[in-house]
Amino acid sequence: MTAEIIDYGRFADRLRQWQQGSSRWDLLDAVQREWGYEDPGGEPGHSRWGGENRRDGIDWNLPVPQALNEWWDSPLNSFAFDPRLYWVHTQWPPTVSELEAAPDSGLVDPRGDRRVCVFMSEYHYSHAWGYLAAEAELPDPRVVVSVDGAWVVQSRSLSEFLTQLAFERLPAHYGWTLRVRAATVDADPGIVERLTASYRELGLLPWQEMGTDALSYGAPDAVVRHGRGPGADFRIVVNARTREALIAVAETLGVDWSGDKAIQGPAEVPAPLENLGPLSLAEGDADPRGRWSVLSRGHVAPPSVPGAAAALVQPPGSVRSVAADQDATTLAAGDAEGQVHVLETDDECPETITLTLHRAPVTALACVKLDSGKRLVLSGDENGVIRYWSTRRKPLRSPFARRRAPVRALAAARLATGPALAAAWDDGLVRVWDLSSDAVAGLRLGTGIRFLGLDADGTLSVTDGGGTAALRLDPAKLWPHRDLSLRLDGVDWGSLWTARGPGHRIPELIGKVASDDKKTAMDAVHDLYRMLVSKEAASTAAVPAIPFLVELMTDPDNQARSTLLLLIADLADVRQARGGRGDAQLAAVREALPVLRYLHDDPESSIRWAANELEQNCAASPAS
Incomplete structure (x- = not known):
């Protein structure tokens, strides 16, 4: 995420300048970089042919607009590299919708081609985005969206729509978020009055997804969305590049941002760079860990x-x-x-x-x-x-x-x-x-x-x-865990099951638990917890994973020791386990207990507490 403060109150001016002749994807590139998306390198993992593409309803005689082809081929297409940022389904080639533009919609001549070519749908298929078949020959046609059984204009061009879609999705993922429920805003009309008096609109058309009819406003390092439609459960949504910018907007609007869960932090934060001085090595110098x-x-x-x-x-x-x-x-x-x-x-x-x-x-x-x-x-x-x-x-x-x-x-x-x-x-x-x-x-x-x-x-x-x-x-x-990595490869993890499906990710995550980077190790433990610890789902991957986790726990340099020991302890808490797997899982942890008992004397209180939890869970008997 760029460091300088960006005043989105001036975004309408940037939009106007871009519409007057800048390169088609310059604004998309800028928006993505400003909110924290970084080119991951390599080739995209998702292509135009990779969606849940329908084969019916395609008019092969209609051209595909140049802008849509360009977007799919562009290295600036963040969807192709990371579809999970967007929660949409793509369609290729675009398919003709059964719903046509109404004769009195004003979108096309009443006697013209009223068909709509759909190229994208909301994740639950509640509505779709497309362009008019009558405009398919244009290089960058308008985008329409299905709302309450009718087509309405969402964006003035395909390129503007794809930029606006990124603007809708990326700030919520990479930025700080505050959501204000409709009841709160409806009870205090002054919130909207302060919004319109303090901030300028972005210049984009109202976002119609899920019936929100949301207008967007710009602030320093922040964007505010005012949902006016019946589908807007949250009337005000603030996304900010920094927590300070979000609080400044909240205080301007007069909305409460206190409470542990009021402000949601970024879902993804890039790993920090090292803060090292110049290389300084002399004969006889050595690494403290002997590497x-x-x-x-x-x-x-x-x-x-x-x-x-x-x-x-x-x-x-x-x-x-x-x-x-x-x-x-x-x-x-x-x-x-x-x-x-x-x-x-x-x-x-x-x-x-x-x-x-x-x-x-x-x-x-x-x-x-x-x-x-x-x-x-x-x-x-x-x-x-x-x-x-x-x-x-x-x-x-x-x-x-x-x-x-x-x-x-x-x-x-x-x-x-x-x-x-x-x-x-x-x-x-x-x-x-x-x-x-x-x-x-x-x-x-x-x-x-x-x-x-x-x-x-x-x-x-x-x-x-x-x-x-x-x-x-x-x-x-x-590489102290080199042999562990080789032994991980000897287990057929794909044939085993976790609470989230097949266990093919387990060896990768166990390997990351050994990382020198604390965040990488901690994130891996949390992911393993979600996959292996379950009172209901049958997890056949837990038993073979336990010895590897115990081995990593005995490494004094492990960056996630307290959380890792809690994971091992909770794997022994199988009193409500289903499917007869509890005995084997508990036995696997009990077998490792002697090599972990020294942790009762660990200098860290969190380790001593987790060791006590481990003892208690191992002492309990699983339900029959």
């Missing part, structure tokens, strides 16, 4: 890359990074347009492969050849996105990793444990992955890193403006 130690520090130049790598990019001035594997038979170059160019010089017929993998300049590359002959390429960009792929396979659609800081260096090598990758971001964080197990370690080394090198003996070379430090890595301490 690395500095063997030497000196002026050692990074290994050179054959000039043929840079020659892969034309024009030469657009080259941003180059790399080669250990025997220089795989060359790679990245350019300012986000393209990666790869050449295998020992191929029978060498040919440069060019892939557009990034939407920002490619800032770092690494290549490695494995014992099997497979060649891996790693590329990073200015947006913090890392892609990783084998040269003989199509790259995965999702990025390998992403953080909100530019990638500054990449490295890859074959270690004794298998292939490993390393990446440095601009904020000074270095991550090292074991590809065999997906285990990852975060090393907070410092800013200013320009180059990383990784040798087969486990030496990590870190270069900044002052020289190169050689770090000896200890794989056992770097």
